[in-house]
Amino acid sequence: ILNVEQSPQSLHVQEGDSTNFTCSFPSSNFYALHWYRWETAKSPEALFVMTLNGDEKKKGRISATLNTKEGYSYLYIKGSQPEDSATYLCASPNDYKLSFGAGTTVTVRA
Amino acid sequence: NAGVTQTPKFRILKIGQSMTLQCTQDMNHNYMYWYRQDPGMGLKLIYYSVGAGITDKGEVPNGYNVSRSTTEDFPLRLELAAPSQTSVYFCASSPRGVNQPQHFGDGTRLSIL
Numbered sequence: 001i002l003n004v005e006q007s008p009q010s011l012h013v014q015e016g017d018s019t020n021f022t023c024s025f026p027s028s029n030f031y032a033l034h035w036y037r038w039e040t041a042k043s044p045e046a047l048f049v050m051t052l053n054g055d056e057k058k059k060g061r062i063s064a065t066l067n068t069k070e071g072y073s074y075l076y077i078k079g080s081q082p083e084d085s086a087t088y089l090c091a092s093p094n095d096y097k098l099s100f101g102a103g104t105t106v107t108v109r110a
Numbered sequence: 111n112a113g114v115t116q117t118p119k120f121r122i123l124k125i126g127q128s129m130t131l132q133c134t135q136d137m138n139h140n141y142m143y144w145y146r147q148d149p150g151m152g153l154k155l156i157y158y159s160v161g162a163g164i165t166d167k168g169e170v171p172n173g174y175n176v177s178r179s180t181t182e183d184f185p186l187r188l189e190l191a192a193p194s195q196t197s198v199y200f201c202a203s204s205p206r207g208v209n210q211p212q213h214f215g216d217g218t219r220l221s222i223l
Contacts, residue, residue: 032209046211093208102152
C-alpha cells in the first residue's frame with residue numbers, strides 16, 4: 001500500500017473565492033497521479049490523470065499541477081461555486097491498482 | 111452509454127445471510143475493482159481483476175469472494191454477512207493500464223442488521 005496523503009482534510013470557502021489543496025505521494029518509481037471528484041451520495045468521477053513532471057491540467061475552473069521530483073500535486077478551484085462542494089480524492093498507482101488518499105472535503109458557502 | 115452498472119442499489123441483510131453484489135461494464139475494460147466506503151476512511155480496495163479468469167486481493171478481502179468469468183462481469187460475494195460489512199460498495203473499471211482513469215458505478219448501499 002502506497003502512502004498517499006491529502007491536506008487539509010476539509011476546508012470551507014466562500015462562494016467566489018479561490019482555493020487549493022495538496023496531495024503528497026511517494027516520488028520514487030512515479031508512474032501517474034489521479035484526481036477524482038466525489039459528490040455526496042454519488043460515485044467518484046475522474047478529473048485528471050497526470051503523468052509528466054511539471055504538467056498542468058485544467059477542466060473548467062479546476063486545475064491541477066504535478067511535481068514528481070518532490071512528490072506532490074496541487075488542485076486549484078478558481079471562483080468557487082456551490083456545485084464545487086465535494087470530496088476530492090487523489091490516487092497513485094500501486095501495481096495494477098490505485099492507492100487513494102483520504103480526500104479533501106470542500107464546502108462552498110453561498 | 112451504460113458504463114458501470116451495479117445492482118442492487120440498496121439491500122438490508124440479516125447477520126449470517128449471504129448475497130452477491132453484481133457489477134457489469136460495457137466498455138470492454140480489462141481492469142475491474144471492488145471498493146468499500148467506510149465513513150471518514152475513504153475508499154478501501156476489496157478485490158481487483160486485470161482480466162477474465164484473474165483476480166487478486168486488495169486491502170480488505172476478508173469475508174468476501176469474487177470471480178471474473180467474463181470481461182464484462184465482476185460479482186462480489188458475501189458468504190456470512192457481519193455488521194462490520196455494513197458499507198457502501200463501489201465497483202469500478204478501467205482500460206488496461208493504471209495511467210487510465212477508473213470509471214465508477216453508482217454504488218450499492220448495504221446494511222447488515
